[in-house]
Amino acid sequence: MKLANRVAVVTGAGGGIGRATAFSLARRGSHLALADIDGPAVERVAEEARRLGVRATHHLLDVADRAAVHAFPGLVDGAHGRIDLLINNAGVALGGSFEQLALEDFDWLMEINFHGVVRMTRAFLPHLRLRDEARIVNVSSIYGIISPPGQSAYSASKFAVRGFSNALRHELEGTTVGVSVVHPGGVATAIARNARAPRDAPRDEIERGRAIAQRLLRMAPERAGEIIVRGIERRQARILVGGDARFVAMLERLSPIHYRKLLKKATGR
Incomplete structure (x- = not known):
């Protein structure tokens, strides 16, 4: 897919993977409509993107x-006059076992x-269908491939994104709209630090969990953004971001039920 002079909508563009993906698109000449719940952050990203010679607008959006x-x-x-790409990247995290989590927190996530992915897709799909070539890119997670303990809500949401994306891709076969689902591994963003925790969980347990999660987030967001945009250019249906994501995907295919035992052996934890 040629990205020069395309118009891309990116949610969660104020930081992390969204910000990095926006800059990777801008370097290829894509114009940007950037959305985030953090208005000042997404405004700064739009300003930086314009320095790369593209048209970039910023939008406060929940x-x-x-x-x-x-x-x-x-x-x-x-x-912008048209819309060619929709990148549904906005997301939040919620740690804790299912029994620890309040139903309100589960619903919030x-x-x-x-x-949010479904709403954005429904809203933009009629516009994307008007283009000669268009693409919907939905960001799932490595936890949309495996389901570790303590991630029941987050993993459920990311498996849902994966299933929705795969079904939508089949439904849109033969049209000008393609669908990609992205599975990032450990990307060094603020998602672990900003994750919501169970209200009654001990503070030291929460901080210990956040520290463990943060140590697993190693890949620079800029690298992740490049991998995602290259996957878009290649019209990849599934984009695995990072060696950890590729390894886990292979392990899950080999042993879809007992992969956790193999993972423990492979990593020593």
Whole structure:
């Protein structure tokens, strides 16, 4: 897919993978409609992207807000004249076992991580269908391939993104709209530090879990952004980001039930 002079919508663009993906697109000449719940952060990203010679607009958007998402395609179309790429990257994290989590927290995470993807896709798909070539890119996770303990809510949301993306890809076969699902491994973003924790969990347990998670986040976001955009250029249906994601995907294919035992042997933990 040629990305020069395309218009890409990126959610969660204020930092991390979204920010890095936006810059990778801008270096290829894509114009950007950048959205995030953090207005000042996404405004700074848009300013930096414009220095790369592309048109970039910034938008304050909560993907859990149905009315705002419904109105968003009109704003983007008005600012850019067309929409070629939708990158559903916005997401949050929630640690803790299922029994520890409040139902309200579970619902909060699903509203953003899964229903936000569905809403954005529904809102933008009619616009994407008008293009000669278009693509929907949904960011899942390595935890959309495996399901570790303590990640019941997050893993459920990312498996949902994976299943939705795969079914949508089959439904759109023969059209000009392709679908990619992205599975990042340990990318060094703030998602672990910002993760919501069970309300009644001991503080030391929460901090210990965050520290462990943070140590696993090693890949620079800039590297992740490049891998994602190269996958878009190649029209990849599945984009694995990082050696850990590729390893886990292979392990899960070999042993879809007992991969956790093999993972413990392979890593020593």
